[in-house]
Amino acid sequence: MCGIVGYIGTSKAVPVIFDLLKRLEYRGYDSAGIATIGSSIQTFKTEGSVDDLVSITPDLAGCIGIGHTRWATHGVPSSENAHPHCDNAGNVAVVHNGIIENYIELKDELIGSGHEFVSETDTEVLPHLISEYYNGGLESSVRNALSKVQGSYALAVISTDDPDKIVVARKDSPLVLGLGDSEFFVASDASGILKYTKNVIFMNNGEIGVISREGVEITTMDGARVENKVETLEWTAEAAEKSGYDHFMQKEIFEQPISIRETFSGRISSEGVNLEVPVPNARRIVIIACGTSYHAGLFGRYAIEHFARIPVEVEIASEFRYTDPILDCGDLVIAITQSGETADTLAAIREAGSKDSHKLGITNVLGSSITRECQCILTRAGPEIGVAATKSFTSQLAVLLLSAVRLGRLRGALSAADENDFIYELKQMSANIRRVLNCAPSIRECALLFADAEQFLFMGRGANYPIALEGALKLKEISYIPAEGFPAGELKHGPLALIYDGVPVIAIATEGMVYDKMLGNIKEVKARGAIVIGIASESDTRIAKYVDYVLRIPDTDPWIAPVLASVVLQLFAYYIAYHKRCEIDKPRNLAKSVTVE
Ligand code: F6R
Secondary structure (H helix, E strand, O other): OOEEEEEEOOOOHHHHHHHHHHHOHHHOOOEEEEEEEOOOEEEEEEEOOHHHHHHHOOOOOOOEEEEEEEOOOOOOOOOOOOOOEEOOOOOEEEEEEEEEOOHHHHHHHHHHOOOOOOOOOOOOHHHHHHHHOOOOOHHHHHHHHHOOOOEEEEEEEEEOOOOOOEEEEEEEOOOEEEEOOOOEEEEOOHHHOOOOOOEEEEOOOOEEEEEEOOEEEEEEOOOOEEOOOOEEOOOOOHHHOOOOOOOHHHHHHHOHHHHHHHHHOOOEEOOEEOOOOOOOOOOEEEEEEOHHHHHHHHHHHHHHHHHHOOOEEEEEHHHHOOOOOOOOOOEEEEEEEOOOOOHHHHHHHHHHHHOOOEEEEEEOOOOOHHHHHOOEEEOOOOOOOOOOOOHHHHHHHHHHHHHHHHHHHHOOOOOHHHHHHHHHHHHHHHHHHHHHHHOHHHHHHHHHHOOOOOOEEEEEOOOHHHHHHHHHHHHHHHHOOOEEEEEHHHHHHOHHHHOOOOOEEEEEOOOOOOHHHHHHHHHHHHHOOOEEEEEEEOOOOOHHHOOOEEEEEOOOOOOOHHHHHHHHHHHHHHHHHHHOOOOOOOOOOOOOOOOOO
């Protein structure tokens, strides 16, 4: 949700800021803006993309600047509402990601003191507050201003009164500082600055940083000095490039043999699964997540209950946090969040902490907010830029399978022999995903037959049910075709009414997941005119008699087949969206990290 960036160094700031903004555009893309300091603050803003901003910005000489790419919350996308926002004198410019909750009261007070506002945003109060409380130094003025503010923020501020500094601050929105050679970078996430440096500082909540060409100084809101903890990013700069693919999503789908290998690296061997899963004796596990990560959580529930025999509940984070959940110290709460920044998931894990439950995070992003809240397992899928989650999802599934097996062994629910057999299959997962990807042309051919369909239905049973939900989500978010996933056993309880002549139904019918019942469900929809596309194993000789089209996945363990089926569904959605010329990497109204409620 919004990307903020900054640069201070010896090069011209504008090209660097444009490059950083383009890399963060997946966080928001309805308007963009830039400010640099020359003889005064020069600001350029526009509705639209970073490319639109580039086209209206002249060549500017300043070597310090800030930029913003917006996902609108307060106020429509427009150049007035785009950041940076300035005070009336034009001495202070601010970019902000987050929400200032008490902005209406602050705005009224500031208007009372003579400030004039030009936008509908919450952010605009910040430069006015900074100028109102200006006391001779930018850092202390920002500190004063922030003491009045309630809400969340990652912000970067520049001022003509202190022209060789960027002041940054963080509360509940991500902020990373990149340390180069006499040049420093600010970004909402590390993938933005990978090209420039791998040495980063992940700022913590309640910290203020002052960045000059000499270095970075971080203090708490009370002014206490904080030791800079410099971390080295493991991701390569190439991992955050499109590398010849048409879309990041396509690249990320095709990277899954590698991302899965990374997820497993050092975690599976002839000795068993090596993964630190806390509290094996937990009485209950509660998984919390949103969107695709929630679907991974549903899959995790089936896997953990099967392998470890621990009762598991799965909750949507935004619901969980407001339902006064019943939790205690016997519970292990697992938060799954690819970005590690989803506001609702973070709030839910805090809620779990306040009830003394044990906490575990599963995330793809080192240094993200969730890693500051609790012990985390990293999914190691590498940077995911496409807004639609793909490789991060399959890596979440893989981590959940590992956790289920590990817990099963620790609790004595799974024998060493069964663990070994399963590990053998896990080791084939990467190669099997590659075989699915090799079938991309036939998946494309099948998908294009249905590119003009008005709606799709997806169904599965057992651990394939969450995969059906995820298949439907992928299709609707990137192609805008209404799609619904449901457990096939529920058909007769309502969804059957959606079936009419010619409606496409995707049936995930991998063996082991109540296969025979699934065939029965396929018959039910076929009898009412549906065209059924079955996803089935290579050696399945029965399925072809039941469905109109079959998309095959390699034979594997029933718990791994859902992972392979997800890859088929990702490709299916991708090819339809491509055919419809949709903005695949930046779907309408969506952003990669949902850092606001
Ligand atoms: C869909 C998608 C979203 C995210 C959801 C949670 O493709 O990516 O549904 O899964 O916004 O995000 P994270 O996992 O970052 O908490």
